[in-house]
Amino acid sequence: MSNITLNNISKCYTQGHPPAVDQVSMEIQDGAFMCVLGPSGCGKSTILRMIAGLEHLTDGEISADGRVLDNVAKGLFIPAEKRHIGLVFQSYALWPHMTVSRNIEFGLRLKGLPAKERKKLVAEMIVMLKIEGLEDRYPAQLSGGQQQRVALARTLAMNPGILLLDEPLSNLDASLRLSMRAELTRLHQEFGTTIVFVTHDQWEAMTLATQIAVMNKGTLQQIGTPDDIYERPANRFVAEFIGNPPINMISAETKPAQQLMHQAGFSMSVSEGTQLGLRPEGLQLSREASPSSVPVTINDILPTGGAWIIELTIDQDETSPLNLVHTTQTPPLWQRGDQANLKVASHAMHLFNADGKRQPFALTPKAATYRTSADLVSPDFSQSKIEDIS
Template identity: 45%
Template sequence: MGALSIRQVKKSYGSHHILKSVDLEIEKGEFIILVGPSGCGKSTLLSMIAGLDSPTSGNILLGDRDITYVAPKDRDIAMVFQSYALYPNMTVAQNIEFALEMRKVPKDERKVLVDKVSKMLQLDHLLDRKPGQLSGGQRQRVAMGRALARQPSLFLFDEPLSNLDAKLRVEMRAEIKLLHQRTKTTTVYVTHDQVEAMTLGDRIAVMRDGILQQFGTPDEIYSRPATKFVAEFIGSPAMNMIKAKRERNTLVANGVDLPLGPQLGAALAAHDGQELVYGLRPEALRFAPAGTGLAGKLTMIEPTGPESYAFVETAAGPLVIRVPGKVDGKVGDTVSLNWQPADVHLFDAKTEQRVNAAQPQLAVA
């Protein structure tokens, strides 16, 4: 049994289904990310784990204890909110120790915990200040400190970095990861930011419309996406998708034959007559010598410093290429592209399920 078990959890409001039978087994000490677009159900699921909402059906277990309908204060869970939720009239020290005081922890023990947490989060020089005197990043660390001081068996984070600027988000992301490495507390973290998901999570649960699309490590999610949605949602720029049809023993997109290796050929054999989607990550594409590969016209270049994004219009469809450094060319140039069949991701156009080398850990209702 895992540290946290979500078993066939559903949530409905009348005929509107928010969660559609979600199952997750989270191991002790894991850092789990719930990611997906707005309205996918990730925050609803987090609220039910915290006890702020109840499922329509299903069970939530913390260890071997069923907490589905247990009051939030009795769950041994600490939550960090997007809005920080600090008491403006209290100092940093008072905010951190407030929950301990409510739980009647002795004053001497409270002081030890506040000192320990404040040093860990570099707040020890701010203990006498009030939230209004702190920056956004400092307020977020206080909120984390308050949760940490409780020494819970489970941490919940609800998009804690969404109110911070880009630079501060990067810094706080690193602090959260270091905090988890120190404490090893089981953590569930909700975000819509795929960069946070990929950099923080031991495993990622990708959700869409109340359905768990895939649950796996960042590498599994990125390298072997179980559905077309996961492939497009995770990764920036998004995976290139080419609509294709099987004609005889090959795939054709707008009259262009798409390269197939032995593995892809085997996948095609089992999907005779079906429309497929041929996916390529931007970094899988390469510029090729003139006259070889797939021809196209360079329509736009986006330099980012360490790499550039090249946009190419081809007969098969528009493609984006990630290029290390600068692009050797200019807008309007005719270019050729190639790639390895091993880098191709095939999806059924109707079901959106992965066709080649199906991903284990697939969990689609």
């Protein structure tokens, strides 16, 4: 097992163009399952390749367990084959002319292990990855899930201190992805290997990782646990990237936004360009109007199997209609065109300034007398701070 430190690493492929990775720093703890998450082109695979030693840094330093792997200023670079790091590619990269057994033992042969020891390790990996009966098949005779298991077995047989996975589930269908997520979790618990997993799929990140690093345009946006990332997004990009359906965004200067914040117990004077984010599952619809509720119209109801997406419009005269999306796992009693009244749970509200940075909420003195600490929205996304105001 190993911990990895990235210290202000950068990678620029073409001089005069924006860097693919720009001054990224993070600490990946020993035995962690770190997911590097972001849209295509954000630099996440480049980070993985620099850790593996397949790409040279333009600036910064990478070290593992205090051993410097790459440092531009000092002129240090450890080749990929000497880093004791395993890498599973998106394409799996199995040798087409070799059987499953030969593919798994390929690295062990290069390492010079005796035949008896190789045979024992291959047998252990075949049982561990549940690919018994496939030993004499060739990659072309395997399904996508089986090929992925063989690629993992080949890498794990080398007992790497660090395991890098570059979107290994993207080529699988939905059902196989689900089973392989469970398989990766089991393998992580069993081997205790430090894993760095690159993906653009937020659900893979949220269900697999112990830590998530969110990237955008080469820069690190936020790093934290899945709960931190979802419940306390550092900025508007993170809030909009994490969540399906995406978070609703409306101007915090509008009357409905002010009314929703007030009914949740928040009293704010917002600056120009401030946006109020509302998580779809935190919206609450009612037939009964109240002084603090906001009238809405039901535009559409979309079943997704076990849940429903409800499209809403806030009725207001001062500006153009505000459209929202609400999700529920309770069968809705509404019909298209129905009128309803909207409230929003305080934990589902997030405030972002004109620059997209997260802003703290302030409780009204009155609200502080009856609201509990569980209702607070923490302004500090790096750690959870709960104040007892009851």
